[in-house]
Amino acid sequence: MVGIRNANPIAVDLQNIYISNFDSYRAEDVPEFRHAILKLGTDSTPLLLAGKTEFGFQDGPANQATFNKPIDVVSYRGTLYVLDRGNNAIRKVDAQGNVTTFASATEGRGFKAPFVRMLCFTIDSSGTIYVVVRHDHGSHVIKITSTGEVTVFPNLLNYFVYSIAVNDSGLLYSTSPSKHCIYRAKLGVDDKATVFVGNEQEPGMKDATGEQARFNQPWGLVVGSDRNVYVADYDNHSIRRVTPE
Numbered sequence: 001m002v003g004i005r006n007a008n009p010i011a012v013d014l015q016n017i018y019i020s021n022f023d024s025y026r027a028e029d030v031p032e033f034r035h036a037i038l039k040l041g042t043d044s045t046p047l048l049l050a051g052k053t054e055f056g057f058q059d060g061p062a063n064q065a066t067f068n069k070p071i072d073v074v075s076y077r078g079t080l081y082v083l084d085r086g087n088n089a090i091r092k093v094d095a096q097g098n099v100t101t102f103a104s105a106t107e108g109r110g111f112k113a114p115f116v117r118m119l120c121f122t123i124d125s126s127g128t129i130y131v132v133v134r135h136d137h138g139s140h141v142i143k144i145t146s147t148g149e150v151t152v153f154p155n156l157l158n159y160f161v162y163s164i165a166v167n168d169s170g171l172l173y174s175t176s177p178s179k180h181c182i183y184r185a186k187l188g189v190d191d192k193a194t195v196f197v198g199n200e201q202e203p204g205m206k207d208a209t210g211e212q213a214r215f216n217q218p219w220g221l222v223v224g225s226d227r228n229v230y231v232a233d234y235d236n237h238s239i240r241r242v243t244p245e
Contacts, residue, residue: 009120009163009220011075016041018049018080020073035067037082037093049080050097057087057109062097076123083131088115090129090144103129103144111148114140124166132161132174141172143187156185157193165223167244173229177217180204182231182242197242205236215240 011018017040036051049062056066068086075081080093081102089104090113101110117134124130131142138155141164159176166172170187173196181198197213204214216235223229229242 009072011073011080013075013078018073018075019046020070020082021051035070035086037067037070037073037080050093050099055086057084057089057106059091059099059101062099065093065097065099067091067099071118072120074121074123076127081121081123081129083118083121085118088118090115090121090131103148103150111144111150113142113144113150114152115142119161120163122164122166125168128166130164130166130172132157132164134160141187153187155192156187156190157183159183163220165221165229167223167227173221173223175218175221175231177219177234180215180217181211182215182218182221182229203235205233205238207240209245213242 009020019038021034021036021038034053035055037049038046039049040046050065051067055068057068058066067084070082071085072083073080082091082093084091090102092100092102103111103113105115115133119132119134121129121131127146129144132139133142139157139161141153141156143151157174159179161174162177164172164174172185172187174183174193179200180203181200182196183193184196185193195211197210198215199211203216205216206214215233218231219234220232221229227244231240233240
């Protein structure tokens with residue numbers, strides 16, 4: 001058994017909770033960080049699924065594979081996908097903890113993708129991955145299909161992005177905690193994301209429509225099977241629901 005020290009985003013399937021056990025918001029040279037993925041089973045015991053305390057970039061069985069600053073994790077059809085920021089890569093972990101590289105900025109390590117300063121990612125219902133990478137004048141969204149086709153939407157997001165979600169219609173939702181709102185953009189149509197709900201300059205707690213609603217540091221979000229967006233409204237200690245309208 002291992003202890004949960006600095007849990008970042010989580011992923012779930014029908015039986016387990018998975019945790020990327022690296023805290024990107026603290027000093028990166030603190031030796032206590034575990035560059036690993038943990039599994040929290042039905043008995044609430046945290047177990048090491050894959051990775052080690054030491055960082056690295058090695059595929060293979062659970063006891064040999066290594067990560068470098070895994071900051072996000074998503075479960076999709078029995079496979080975990082990990083945003084391995086220090087390696088500029090998306091890694092895959094199966095139920096036994098075997099690790100492979102799905103895509104990376106390194107030649108010969110999975111599908112080639114222009115990853116740099118990775119922030120967050122998500123997977124849609126068809127298995128297409130969307131990654132946000134930070135640049136000097138905004139954040140690009142990189143789309144990667146299961147066959148390795150890469151599309152870049154440059155500077156679609158012009159703020160620090162914490163979480164994204166994409167629905168089946170190609171609408172991308174995103175949060176930036178300091179902006180106190182949820183943004184939305186139509187992939188391939190909109191040049192920039194715009195405010196969907198909330199007000200950038202006015203935090204608060206108010207249920208309403210569009211920019212009349214108020215949030216206070218919204219962080220994580222997901223699109224539900226009911227097409228609604230569910231938001232972790234951090235400083236309001238609440239889960240908020242936003243309809244497509």
